[in-house]
Amino acid sequence: MSQSLDTSVTGVRHFNRFYxxxxxxxxxxxxxxTLSLTEARVLYELAGRDGTTASEVRSELGLDAGYLSRILRxxxxxxxxxxxxxxEDARRQPLSLTRSGRATFQSLNARSxxxxxxxxxxxxxxxxxxxxxxxRTIETLLEPQDRRLQPYLLRTHRPGDxxxxxxxxxxxxSKEWGYDERFEAxxxxxxxxxxxxxxxxxxxxxIAERNGECVGSVFLVGKSKHAAKLxxxxxxxxxxxxxxxxxxxxxxxxxxxxxxxxxxxxDLVSETWELDLR
Numbered sequence: 001m002s003q004s005l006d007t008s009v010t011g012v013r014h015f016n017r018f019y020x021x022x023x024x025x026x027x028x029x030x031x032x033x034t035l036s037l038t039e040a041r042v043l044y045e046l047a048g049r050d051g052t053t054a055s056e057v058r059s060e061l062g063l064d065a066g067y068l069s070r071i072l073r074x075x076x077x078x079x080x081x082x083x084x085x086x087x088e089d090a091r092r093q094p095l096s097l098t099r100s101g102r103a104t105f106q107s108l109n110a111r112s113x114x115x116x117x118x119x120x121x122x123x124x125x126x127x128x129x130x131x132x133x134x135x136r137t138i139e140t141l142l143e144p145q146d147r148r149l150q151p152y153l154l155r156t157h158r159p160g161d162x163x164x165x166x167x168x169x170x171x172x173x174s175k176e177w178g179y180d181e182r183f184e185a186x187x188x189x190x191x192x193x194x195x196x197x198x199x200x201x202x203x204x205x206x207i208a209e210r211n212g213e214c215v216g217s218v219f220l221v222g223k224s225k226h227a228a229k230l231x232x233x234x235x236x237x238x239x240x241x242x243x244x245x246x247x248x249x250x251x252x253x254x255x256x257x258x259x260x261x262x263x264x265x266x267d268l269v270s271e272t273w274e275l276d277l278r
Contacts, residue, residue, distance in 0.1 A: 023115070031111040038063070040108060042071050043097075046081065047105040051094040080104055136213055150211045157205040157217075162191045165205075165217050165232060173263075177239070180264035190231055194219055202228075238269035247273045 020026055025037045035043065038061075045057050058068050072095070075081035080101030084094035097105060120128050170184030194205065199222060208216035219231040236243065238257070256272040 022119075031108060031115065033108055033111075035108070038067075039071055039074075042068065043075070043080075043101070043105050043108065046075075046095055046097050047102060047109075050096045051084070053092050053094060055092065057095075075101065133213065136211055140211070140213070152215075153209040154206050155209065157207055161205070161207050161214065161217070162195060164214050165191055168214075168217075169232065178265060183263035186263075187232065191219075194221060194231070236271040236273055238271055244271070251275055 024031070029035065030037050030040045033040070041061060042057060042063075045060060046052065049056070054065075054068060054072060057063070058065055061068075072081060076083075078100075080098055082096055082098050084096070120131075123131065166184060166188045169187040170181065173179040173183055174181075194203070202222045203220055205217065205219050207214055217232060221229045221231050223229040236247070238244070252273040252275045254271055255274050258270040258272075260268050260270055262268055
């Protein structure tokens with residue numbers, strides 16, 4: 001294992017210890033209840049999905065079948081759980097909380113919400129947003145499959161988006177293609193001009209969002225009375241093969257090329273692609 005990965009492992013383990021202590025899951029009895037963290041999580045699944053099965057709960061939480069069976073048996077003894085009509089396979093029997101079980105869940109859920117409310121209450125609105133963004137980042141990176149299930153939202157720009165566009169272009173094109181800070185300056189110049197001359201009747205900036213996070217952008221800018229220009233979507237450089245394929249598939253035609261030295265690179269070829277919409 002490399003030293004860099006060792007450092008990352010140490011950092012993740014440090015965060016795990018910090019967060020489990022912060023939300024009190026190490027204490028005996030979660031939220032001053034008689035339940036362990038796992039039992040509370042099972043109760044949450046049962047409350048949120050009436051008629052679910054043991055197999056579904058086990059799959060969702062990644063629990064050992066025997067361990068889950070003991071938890072469910074304990075819930076039944078407390079009068080919190082009831083099974084549906086008997087079937088040959090008990091794992092397929094629909095499960096639902098009794099009135100007592102639902103009351104237990106509601107009490108626990110209220111205490112959990114109050115705990116988080118107090119945690120967030122110590123932070124200002126900006127810090128709350130920063131915290132939630134960081135949490136979404138953790139989910140996105142560690143559960144990429146879940147990310148693919150989230151819908152996209154396409155909206156017009158609002159305060160803060162223009163700065164994000166400049167930042168992401170600077171970071172990504174530096175990392176992937178070696179462009180220096182002069183490229184970022186060019187992006188800043190383009191978006192600054194867009195904002196200053198913005199014509200809402202003919203032009204638009206669209207921001208793509210997923211799960212509350214900005215993931216993409218495109219600008220449609222007036223070039224003349226009868227022509228528009230796509231900006232800051234796919235830079236038309238000959239080395240950007242994926243971008244070129246997208247333009248080709250959408251019916252654009254390559255109409256001009258221009259070798260140039262820019263952004264710390266001496267081997268670039270700028271391309272002009274056009275699409276006649278008439």
